[in-house]
C-alpha cells in the first residue's frame with residue numbers, strides 16, 4: 001500500500017493536465033481500470049471509474065447522486081467521507097463493499113481530498129479488492145480425471161472440514177479453493193486469500209490478526225486482520241509450506257480456538273472461519289525435515305485433495321486452449337485461430353508449469369500472430385523442457401474428406417480425431433466412450449453429430 005502521508009492535502013495535479021481541467025476527470029480518465037469514486041461535499045457519489053461501473057454492471061448515471069456509503073456492505077457508525085470533509089485528512093481503511101455480484105468483498109479504501117479549479121472540494125476514494133473478486137470461477141475440463149476431481153471438490157465443499165489442496169504450480173489450486181468456497185454454505189461470506197510467501201516473521205501477526213493504532217512505529221491507524229475479515233467465510237492459506245516455522249504455533253492456536261489478539265490490543269477477538277490451504281510442496285517431507293509442524297498439518301489436512309497436473313488430463317488441452325484464447329481475445333480487437341500443427345505442438349508438451357504455462361505460451365503466440373491465425377512456429381515450447389511424460393493422447397490432425405464442409409475449427413478437428421482414436425479403443429461403444437471422456441452420453445451424442453461420426457448406441 002502506498003504511504004498515504006505522501007498524498008498532499010488538499011491535492012492538485014502538477015500543472016494543467018486535462019482538456020476539461022477537472023481534477024476528478026484527471027483521476028478517472030487516464031486510469032479507467034482502477035476502482036475510483038468521486039464524492040461531493042454533500043455526501044453523494046458524483047462519478048465512478050469505468051472499471052467500477054463495469055464491475056457493478058451499471059451505467060455511470062445510476063450511481064450518480066447515490067449516498068456516499070451506497071456500496072458499503074455494513075454501514076459504519078461514523079461516515080468516513082463526512083469526517084474527511086470536516087478534517088481534510090486522508091484515510092486508509094479496510095471494509096466490506098458490495099462489488100460484482102453483490103456479495104460482500106473485503107477491500108482497502110484510500111480517500112483523499114481534491115480541490116477542483118472552480119474551488120470545490122471533492123473527495124476521491126480508490127478501492128483495492130483484497131483477494132480475488134467474488135465471481136464464480138469457470139473450471140474447464142471434461143476429462144474423466146478432471147471430472148473425478150471436481151466431484152471430490154463438490155463433496156468437500158458441502159462440509160466444514162479443513163481442506164489441503166496439493167498440486168504442481170499453476171495447476172489450479174487457487175481456482176479450486178474459490179470453487180470450494182462458492183459451493184459451500186459459506187458462499188455468502190467473504191473469501192480471503194492469505195499469501196503465505198509474503199508473511200515474514202515481522203508481518204505475520206499484524207497481517208493475520210491486525211493491529212491497533214500506535215502498536216508499533218508505522219501503525220498510524222487501526223488495521224483489521226485477514227482472519228477477522230474472513231469471519232463467517234473462508235480463509236485461504238496459499239503456499240502454506242512457506243509459513244515460517246516460528247509462526248506456525250500462532251496460526252494453529254488461532255485456528256483451534258477461533259480467537260486471536262491484534263498486535264497491541266488488550267482484548268482477544270473471535271472469528272469463525274473455514275480453512276482451505278494449498279501447497280505445491282511435499283508437506284510430509286517438510287515435517288520429516290523439521291520444517292513444518294505435524295500438529296498444524298493434521299489441523300489443515302483433514303481432507304487432502306490432489307489437483308491433477310495438466311499432462312495427466314491431456315484430453316482437456318484443446319478445450320483449455322480455446323478457453324484461454326477466448327479470454328485473450330476479449331481484451332483485444334480480434335479473435336484467434338490455431339493451426340493444426342500448432343495444436344499438435346501444444347498436445348505434445350508436458351507442461352511443468354501447467355495451465356499457467358499453457359496460458360503464457362498462448363499469450364506469446366497471440367502476440368506474435370497479428371492476423372489472428374496462430375502458426376506452429378510461434379508456439380515456443382521451452383527447449384530445456386522434459387519430453388511429455390505421458391504418451392501422446394493420440395490426437396492426429398487429419399484433413400479427412402469426412403470433415404470437409406463441416407466447418408470445424410482446428411480445436412474441433414483435434415477433438416474429432418481424439419474421439420475417433422478412443423472409438424477404436426472402445427470398439428465403438430458409446431457408453432464406454434462417454435464414461436472415459438467424463439461426459440454424459442447426451443453430450444457425446446451431440447459431439448458425434450457435430451463431427452459426423454456415426455456410432456451405434458450401447
Ligand SMILES: Nc1ncnc2c1ncn2[C@@H]1O[C@H](COP(=O)(O)OP(=O)(O)OP(=O)(O)O)[C@@H](O)[C@H]1O
Nearest residue numbers: 138139140168169170171172173174175280355356
Ligand atoms: N480448470 C481450469 N479451468 C480454467 N482455467 C484454469 C483452471 N485451473 C486453473 N486455471 C487457470 O490457470 C492459472 C493458474 O491457476 P491457479 O493460480 O489457480 O494455480 P495454482 O495452482 O494456485 O498456482 P500456484 O501454485 O502458482 O499458486 C490461472 O490463470 C487460472 O485461472
